[in-house]
Amino acid sequence: MIIKIDISGEIPIYVQLRNEIVKGIGKGELADGEALPTVRQLSAELGVNTMTVSKAYQCLKAEGFIETDRRRGAVVRLPDRGGAGADSEFCGKLENELDLLSAEAKIKGFQKEDFVRMCSAAFEKYCLRTEDTMAQEG
Amino acid sequence: MIIKIDISGEIPIYVQLRNEIVKGIGKGELADGEALPTVRQLSAELGVNTMTVSKAYQCLKAEGFIETDRRRGAVVRLPDRGGAGADSEFCGKLENELDLLSAEAKIKGFQKEDFVRMCSAAFEKYCLRTEDTMAQEG
Amino acid sequence: MIIKIDISGEIPIYVQLRNEIVKGIGKGELADGEALPTVRQLSAELGVNTMTVSKAYQCLKAEGFIETDRRRGAVVRLPDRGGAGADSEFCGKLENELDLLSAEAKIKGFQKEDFVRMCSAAFEKYCLRTEDTMAQEG
Amino acid sequence: MIIKIDISGEIPIYVQLRNEIVKGIGKGELADGEALPTVRQLSAELGVNTMTVSKAYQCLKAEGFIETDRRRGAVVRLPDRGGAGADSEFCGKLENELDLLSAEAKIKGFQKEDFVRMCSAAFEKYCLRTEDTMAQEG
DNA sequence: GTGGTCTAGACCACC
DNA sequence: GTGGTCTAGACCACG
Numbered sequence: 001m002i003i004k005i006d007i008s009g010e011i012p013i014y015v016q017l018r019n020e021i022v023k024g025i026g027k028g029e030l031a032d033g034e035a036l037p038t039v040r041q042l043s044a045e046l047g048v049n050t051m052t053v054s055k056a057y058q059c060l061k062a063e064g065f066i067e068t069d070r071r072r073g074a075v076v077r078l079p080d081r082g083g084a085g086a087d088s089e090f091c092g093k094l095e096n097e098l099d100l101l102s103a104e105a106k107i108k109g110f111q112k113e114d115f116v117r118m119c120s121a122a123f124e125k126y127c128l129r130t131e132d133t134m135a136q137e138g
Numbered sequence: 139m140i141i142k143i144d145i146s147g148e149i150p151i152y153v154q155l156r157n158e159i160v161k162g163i164g165k166g167e168l169a170d171g172e173a174l175p176t177v178r179q180l181s182a183e184l185g186v187n188t189m190t191v192s193k194a195y196q197c198l199k200a201e202g203f204i205e206t207d208r209r210r211g212a213v214v215r216l217p218d219r220g221g222a223g224a225d226s227e228f229c230g231k232l233e234n235e236l237d238l239l240s241a242e243a244k245i246k247g248f249q250k251e252d253f254v255r256m257c258s259a260a261f262e263k264y265c266l267r268t269e270d271t272m273a274q275e276g
Numbered sequence: 277m278i279i280k281i282d283i284s285g286e287i288p289i290y291v292q293l294r295n296e297i298v299k300g301i302g303k304g305e306l307a308d309g310e311a312l313p314t315v316r317q318l319s320a321e322l323g324v325n326t327m328t329v330s331k332a333y334q335c336l337k338a339e340g341f342i343e344t345d346r347r348r349g350a351v352v353r354l355p356d357r358g359g360a361g362a363d364s365e366f367c368g369k370l371e372n373e374l375d376l377l378s379a380e381a382k383i384k385g386f387q388k389e390d391f392v393r394m395c396s397a398a399f400e401k402y403c404l405r406t407e408d409t410m411a412q413e414g
Numbered sequence: 415m416i417i418k419i420d421i422s423g424e425i426p427i428y429v430q431l432r433n434e435i436v437k438g439i440g441k442g443e444l445a446d447g448e449a450l451p452t453v454r455q456l457s458a459e460l461g462v463n464t465m466t467v468s469k470a471y472q473c474l475k476a477e478g479f480i481e482t483d484r485r486r487g488a489v490v491r492l493p494d495r496g497g498a499g500a501d502s503e504f505c506g507k508l509e510n511e512l513d514l515l516s517a518e519a520k521i522k523g524f525q526k527e528d529f530v531r532m533c534s535a536a537f538e539k540y541c542l543r544t545e546d547t548m549a550q551e552g
Numbered sequence: 553g554t555g556g557t558c559t560a561g562a563c564c565a566c567c
Numbered sequence: 568g569t570g571g572t573c574t575a576g577a578c579c580a581c582g
Contacts, residue, residue: 008481008491012566019238026241049567065245078245090246094239098260100157101235103164106264107203107216108228119257122236126244148565150572177555187574192555200476205284209582211554215284288581295514302517325582341521354521366522370515374536376433377511379440382540383479383492384504395533398512402520424580426557453570463559468570485567487569 001029005046013048017056025065025076026126036066036074139167143184151186155194163203163214164264174204174212277305281322289324293332301341301352302402312342312350415443419460427462431470439479439490440540450480450488 003020005013024030036042039057043050057074060066067077105115141158143151162168174180177195181188195212198204205215243253279296281289300306312318315333319326333350336342343353381391417434419427438444450456453471457464471488474480481491519529 007485008483013484014566022245023238023241026244052567055566079247087246090242094243094256095260097235097239098257099263100161101232102257102261102264103161104228105232105261106164107160108225109217110261112258112261112265115261116254116258118232119236119240120250120254122233123240123244123248123250123253125237126240127250152572176553178553188555188576189557190573192557193572195555206555207284208289208554209283290581298521299514299517302520328582331581355523363522366518370519370532371536373511373515374533375539376437377508378533378537378540379437380504381508381537382440383436384501385493386537388534388537388541391537392530392534394508395512395516396526396530398509399516399520399524399526399529401513402516403526428557452568454568464561464570465572466558468572469557471570482570484569 003042003046005048007048014052014055014059017042017046017048017053018059021056021060022065025078027128030076032076032078034076035069035072036076038073141180141184143186145186152190152194152197155180155184155191156197159194159198160203163216165266168214170214170216172214173207173210174214176211279318279322281324283324290328290331290335293318293322293324293329294335297332297336298341301354303404306352308352308354310352311345311348312352314349417456417460419462421462428466428470428473431456431460431467432473435470435474436479439492441542442540444490446490446492448490449483449486450490452487 001024003017003024005016005020007013009016011019021030021036030036036057037045039050039053043053046053057066057068061068061074064079065077066074069075102115139162141155141162143154143158145151147154159168159174168174174195175183177188177191181191184191195204195206199206199212202217203215204212206212240253277300279293279300281292281296283289285292287295297306297312306312312333313321315326315329319329322329333342333344337344337350340355341353342350345351378391415438417431417438419430419434421427423430435444435450444450450471451459453464453467457467460467471480471482475482475488478493479491480488482488516529
């Protein structure tokens with residue numbers, strides 16, 4: 001998996017890193033249980049401070065995307081959604097962000113169908129390699 | 139129009155302010171040409187510094203959402219999109235954000251239809267008003 | 277002569293007004309000795325405050341472009357350059373502005389010939405209706 | 415590089431600062447990728463507030479002259495103009511300013527050759543250096 | 553009256 | 568260490 005960081009962008013590096021890993025997990029490039037690179041490896045590879053990578057991992061752990069196995073380092077940990085549906089915290093965040101994005105899109109002249117089409121297209125990129133639950137990831 | 143600010147949140151106050159005003163414009167609560175509260179009024183009302191409000195206004199101005207008329211203060215300024223479609227800069231931003239949101243939603247167990255339904259619902263909140271300036275859009 | 281004002285621009289209205297009148301004089305549309313509209317007329321015509329027009333006139337007077345004749349109001353007054361060459365104050369200002377403009381143009385990738393060509397073209401717009409001194413105007 | 419500020423002048427300090435830095439970049443005194451002084455350093459050196467310097471930097475950043483590298487502070491960032499020519503926004507601004515300057519010069523008695531000579535001389539100050547990063551410009 | 557600018561001093565997130 | 572944000576209070580240009 002390739003991680004691309006914009007060092008001079010406005011988004012903090014550790015957030016960019018967190019985002020890229022989340023995308024990797026979403027796409028299935030990082031399978032459930034798979035080990036992430038060590039902090040040292042990744043920081044060397046990206047040319048950033050170890051603290052930065054560490055912070056990204058802490059972030060992902062706090063959000064429940066990864067766990068730290070004492071022997072294998074950080075490993076991907078998909079939530080076992082026992083039919084419980086999505087957690088309400090995430091739903092709230094999602095709603096807020098979509099709310100703002102919708103407002104901006106509306107002002108910029110988007111029609112509803114345009115907006116929904118883009119949303120749909122964005123989500124589809126995460127449905128390619130899996131049927132529905134990513135279970136049989138190769 | 140009611141503006142709600144989380145003073146102790148992690149999002150800069152001026153950004154929250156900018157977001158709330160964008161939503162207000164999107165909903166049509168702030169119509170094209172309408173005057174925003176003065177910097178002093180709003181800062182007093184919210185209990186923040188004038189410079190914080192001023193920064194939010196400058197931000198909105200730079201993004202093209204408002205103009206500052208020397209006589210009337212800040213006024214809403216909708217882009218006169220002559221059928222030109224949306225600007226590519228915003229499209230890129232929108233795509234990026236939806237990309238990340240999709241990844242998170244996918245991991246959290248959303249099905250495509252769930253996600254798209256939420257997107258659709260979010261946008262619909264900005265399609266209710268059909269008076270005045272927003273009349274000819276539907 | 278037509279005067280165009282951008283009410284919501286960043287340049288103060290009275291400065292825009294002053295600039296437009298200077299251009300008019302430069303082009304010869306306002307000939308030496310010709311009377312400018314009264315403050316009241318112009319302010320009504322442009323929809324701005326009388327104070328604004330008055331300030332523009334004061335500005336022009338201080339710079340030596342116009343004089344206020346007690347009977348005829350403000351009249352254009354071209355400097356009678358008795359072979360004295362240009363005044364050093366203006367030369368200094370001109371140099372400063374060209375200095376900054378050059379720096380920006382250089383950074384933006386202009387070659388010297390491009391820049392000089394634009395300068396030349398700009399000046400030529402003020403040489404159309406006159407031979408060299410605008411003396412036989414009208 | 416020496417920066418000179420007129421603290422009591424009519425031009426906002428942050429604008430003066432922005433202008434001086436632009437000139438420095440144009441002259442090559444500030445090379446591409448070079449770090450600018452930190453906000454604290456420069457504010458102390460000039461005897462102005464940190465926010466004033468910060469605003470100048472934000473201004474330069476918004477204009478694309480510098481970037482803020484999270485590790486090194488503000489660094490010069492020359493546009494990589496791939497033969498694309500100059501951007502139209504700047505061209506428009508340049509034309510407007512030259513237009514006004516020409517009008518004033520014409521009234522002050524400049525001949526075309528005088529004006530063009532001054533323009534040429536101004537630009538040449540930015541063509542002296544041919545080392546390092548500016549070497550391949552011809 | 554308006555927004556824009558500036559100060560002195562503080563705190564915070566990021567690296 | 569860096570830049571970014573915020574405050575309280577001030578002054579100014581503009582209209």
